[in-house]
Structures are given as C-alpha cells and as structure tokens.
Amino acid sequence: MPENFQLQPENGIYILSWTGDQNDxxxxxxxxxxxxxxxxxxxxxxxxxxxxxxQMIQKVQQGIKNPYQNLSLV
Structure with a gap:
C-alpha cells in the first residue's frame, strides 16, 4: 500500500506508477x-x-484492461 495514504486507505485511489511514463x-x-x-x-x-x-475489483477479475472506465455511483 502506498505510504501516502497508508493510514487512511479508504481515502485513496490506487493507480499504477507513472514515473517516467510520458504517455501516462x-x-x-x-x-x-x-x-x-x-x-x-x-x-x-x-x-x-x-x-x-x-466495481474496479470486479472488472479486474473479469480481465478488463482498464478497470477505471465506465464506473458509476449508485
């Protein structure tokens, strides 16, 4: 877990590291x-x-490449 929200994990959004990726x-x-x-x-x-x-966990389990797409609040 990234240390920037280690103490309050429910307040963070996990993303892949973008360091050095100009196409991030x-x-x-x-x-x-x-x-x-x-x-x-x-x-x-x-x-x-x-x-x-x-929703993202379900998409990852289904093998969807970008689990951030098409999410919605109920």
Missing amino acids: RALKDLMPLLEQIAQKKCQDVRDALNQFRE
Whole structure:
C-alpha cells in the first residue's frame, strides 16, 4: 500500500506508477470518477470510493484492461 495514504486507505485511489511514463493517462482516466463525486456532492468521499473500488475489483477479475472506465455511483 502506498505510504501516502497508508493510514487512511479508504481515502485513496490506487493507480499504477507513472514515473517516467510520458504517455501516462491515469488522471485522465479517473476524471469521470472524480467528476461524479463532485456532481453528486457526496457527503463522504469514502462511500463513493468504496463503490468504485468494488466495481474496479470486479472488472479486474473479469480481465478488463482498464478497470477505471465506465464506473458509476449508485
């Protein structure tokens, strides 16, 4: 677990390291997720991140290459 949110893991979003990758798209891929959190004015971002995390885990288990795409808040 990255040490930058080690003490509060439910507040973080795991992404691949981008160091040295000029083609990195992690933030662009996460923009729809972050926009949904802002638009829905989530009272507790941890609830929203947990929903997204569960959806991403399912996508990874299904072998989907980019688990950040097409996530939605309920």
